[in-house]
Amino acid sequence: xxxxxxxxxxxxxxxxxxxxxxxxxxxxxxxxxxxxxxxxxxxxxxxxxxxxxxxxxxxxxxxxxxxxxxxxxxxxxxxxxxxxxxxxxxxxxxxxxx
Amino acid sequence: xxxxxxxxxxxxxxxxxxxxxxxxxxxxxxxxxxxxxxxxxxxxxxxxxxxxxxxxxxxxxxxxxxxxxxxxxxxxxxxxxxxxxxxxxxxxxxxxxxxxxxxxxxxxxxxxxxxxxxxxxxxxxxxxxxxxxxxxxxxxxxxxxxxxxxxxxxxxxxxxxxxxxxxxxxxxxxxxxxxxxxxxxxxxxxxxxxxxxxxxxxxxxxxxxxxxxxxxxxxxxxxxxxxxxxxxxxxxxxxxxxxxxxxxxxxxxxxxxxxxxxxxxxxxxxxxxxxxxxxxxxxxxxxxxxxxxxxxxxxxxxxxxxxxxxxxxxxxxxxxxxxxxxxxxxxxxxxxxxxxxxxxxxxxxxxxxxxxxxxxxxxxxxxxxxxxxxxxxxxxxxxxxxxxxxxxxxx
Numbered sequence: 405x406x407x408x409x410x411x412x413x414x415x416x417x418x419x420x421x422x423x424x425x426x427x428x429x430x431x432x433x434x435x436x437x438x439x440x441x442x443x444x445x446x447x448x449x450x451x452x453x454x455x456x457x458x459x460x461x462x463x464x465x466x467x468x469x470x471x472x473x474x475x476x477x478x479x480x481x482x483x484x485x486x487x488x489x490x491x492x493x494x495x496x497x498x499x500x501x502x
Numbered sequence: 503x504x505x506x507x508x509x510x511x512x513x514x515x516x517x518x519x520x521x522x523x524x525x526x527x528x529x530x531x532x533x534x535x536x537x538x539x540x541x542x543x544x545x546x547x548x549x550x551x552x553x554x555x556x557x558x559x560x561x562x563x564x565x566x567x568x569x570x571x572x573x574x575x576x577x578x579x580x581x582x583x584x585x586x587x588x589x590x591x592x593x594x595x596x597x598x599x600x601x602x603x604x605x606x607x608x609x610x611x612x613x614x615x616x617x618x619x620x621x622x623x624x625x626x627x628x629x630x631x632x633x634x635x636x637x638x639x640x641x642x643x644x645x646x647x648x649x650x651x652x653x654x655x656x657x658x659x660x661x662x663x664x665x666x667x668x669x670x671x672x673x674x675x676x677x678x679x680x681x682x683x684x685x686x687x688x689x690x691x692x693x694x695x696x697x698x699x700x701x702x703x704x705x706x707x708x709x710x711x712x713x714x715x716x717x718x719x720x721x722x723x724x725x726x727x728x729x730x731x732x733x734x735x736x737x738x739x740x741x742x743x744x745x746x747x748x749x750x751x752x753x754x755x756x757x758x759x760x761x762x763x764x765x766x767x768x769x770x771x772x773x774x775x776x777x778x779x780x781x782x783x784x785x786x787x788x789x790x791x792x793x794x795x796x797x798x799x800x801x802x803x804x805x806x807x808x809x810x811x812x813x814x815x816x817x818x819x820x821x822x823x824x825x826x827x828x829x830x831x832x833x834x835x836x837x838x839x840x841x842x843x844x845x846x847x848x849x850x851x852x853x854x855x856x857x858x859x860x861x862x863x864x865x866x867x868x869x870x871x872x873x874x875x876x877x878x879x880x881x882x883x884x885x886x887x888x889x890x891x892x893x894x895x896x897x
Contacts, residue, residue: 413537413562447578450599451562455628463561497561 406437407492414452414495418445423492432487434466435478452495467494505896506852507572508860509553510868511540514886516555518573525858525872528881534576535567539630542847542890543573546636546644550894554644554660556631564630566598566646566660579660598660601628601648604667611667616650617678626650626670633847633890635689639696647686651677651703655715666715669701673720673738680705680741680760681806687846688745692752700755700770702742708757710770721770730760744846746788748795756798756825758788758846763800765825776825781812787849791874792857796824799851799859799875801844809864810841818861820875834878835869842867847890854895862888 405425410418418424426440435458442449453460458478460466465474469483469491485491508519515533534540538557546552551572557565567576579598603626605613615623629649637643642659652670654663677684688702697714700721707725709718725740741760748754757764757773762783764773777783782802791797798821804812811817816835819828842863852858859875862868866885871878 411561413559417562417565446597447565447599450564455600456602461561461563 405489407489409492409494411497417447432482433479437493463498465496465498467496504854507894509543509892510862511542511890512886512888513539516540516543519881523854530882542633544634544636544892545894546641547638549641550896552641554634556634558630564599568660597662601654601663604665614670614674616674617676632685632687633689638691638693645689647689649683649685651684651686651706653686653701668716669718672709672718676738677706690745690747693749694752700745702745705741707738707740708742724773743786744788746790748790751795756788758785758800778826778828780819780828786846787844789849789851792851792853797822809843814839816840818875831875845889848888850891850893852893852895860891860893862891
């Protein structure tokens with residue numbers, strides 16, 4: 405199971421508390437995790453990546469294993485610890501202004 | 503006794519202010535959608551308990567919310583209230599948040615480009631919904647004014663949205679963002695002619711359709727933007743801030759432009775200036791008295807770079823002559839050290855008699871007058887910066 409941590413506003417939208425756990429088929433990448441997340445919580449479509457281009461929204465960041473993975477290709481495998489569920493994949497609202 | 507319900511959108515949530523027809527005591531509910539920018543909320547004239555709301559965030563994008571009980575509860579259209587929420591099948595579909603420009607070959611609209619600040623061409627890119635305008639005749643039909651400038655329509659209560667892409671045919675390649683973004687912010691429907699709609703776009707101009715949104719043309723003859731456009735009388739490029747109409751006189755339009763207050767008596771075919779004795783003719787909102795079609799309200803702002811009232815005095819100006827002759831309305835408004843702004847969607851009138859008028863400020867105050875502007879009181883003083891104010895007059 406893949407563990408995903410959402411920012412507070414998206415937890416409210418998705419009506420979840422705490423972490424989300426997802427079954428991800430195939431290789432565990434940003435794309436496959438976000439596909440699984442949006443399939444389970446369709447109301448999050450457009451809030452993390454653009455509806456059409458599927459590009460990450462500018463003020464959203466992806467962290468895992470104390471690394472900023474935001475600028476990685478969406479098809480690069482995520483760290484093994486994320487794939488095994490040892491570490492969560494964090495979706496974070498960027499600090500932008502005060 | 504009649505009631506009024508004011509829908510206030512702010513930078514950090516929505517608030518609903520309600521009162522009976524005396525408009526003296528107010529109940530305040532909110533914040534709804536705390537922490538989100540609520541650009542606009544507006545109720546259906548057909549079913550006042552149907553309210554549409556634009557919830558947006560630079561971080562997480564656009565959400566459309568709808569209430570069917572006058573703002574007590576909200577849901578994303580497509581998800582009936584009470585639907586199970588804990589299983590995948592019970593989740594909202596989320597399609598109500600999807601605003602995708604029309605690129606379909608059937609309508610012959612490959613995604614075109616507009617001008618950017620630097621003169622280069624950029625493709626249209628969805629940013630947010632500035633304004634929601636429910637249909638005058640059908641509670642499930644609602645128009646959305648979009649940044650980057652486009653008009654979308656939903657005919658299923660906000661579940662799905664389609665662009666009326668003919669608008670971009672009107673020299674869309676020459677439109678460019680204003681300081682606040684390239685936003686379509688004004689949507690005015692003609693109740694005597696359902697096929698006719700007016701819209702306005704910052705730094706692009708004013709436009710009209712006479713066929714329900716298929717084709718459009720610019721209605722800018724008479725507008726002059728002396729220091730803003732290389733050709734001051736260009737067909738497109740004028741920074742229109744707001745257009746208002748009295749429903750019984752649909753051919754008479756009032757416009758607050760970037761600079762200049764304007765009037766048209768022929769459905770926008772031509773415009774003439776009515777700024778008259780205003781202390782400054784820059785501003786954002788403009789509105790018309792509910793029962794007096796020649797009584798018009800504006801809030802003069804010092805300049806395009808100084809977005810606050812002249813001399814630190816917050817004054818609404820009223821013309822009872824359809825323009826040119828204006829009187830300052832100051833009773834109850836701060837007359838010293840006041841440096842707030844009033845945005846384009848942040849003024850509204852109710853339809854009681856005497857007419858009530860309301861506006862919200864960047865300082866978080868919502869002021870109301872139950873006597874057509876003769877005197878004012880602050881209904882609330884300390885909200886987040888106010889983006890929009892709409893009022894519903896309820897039986």
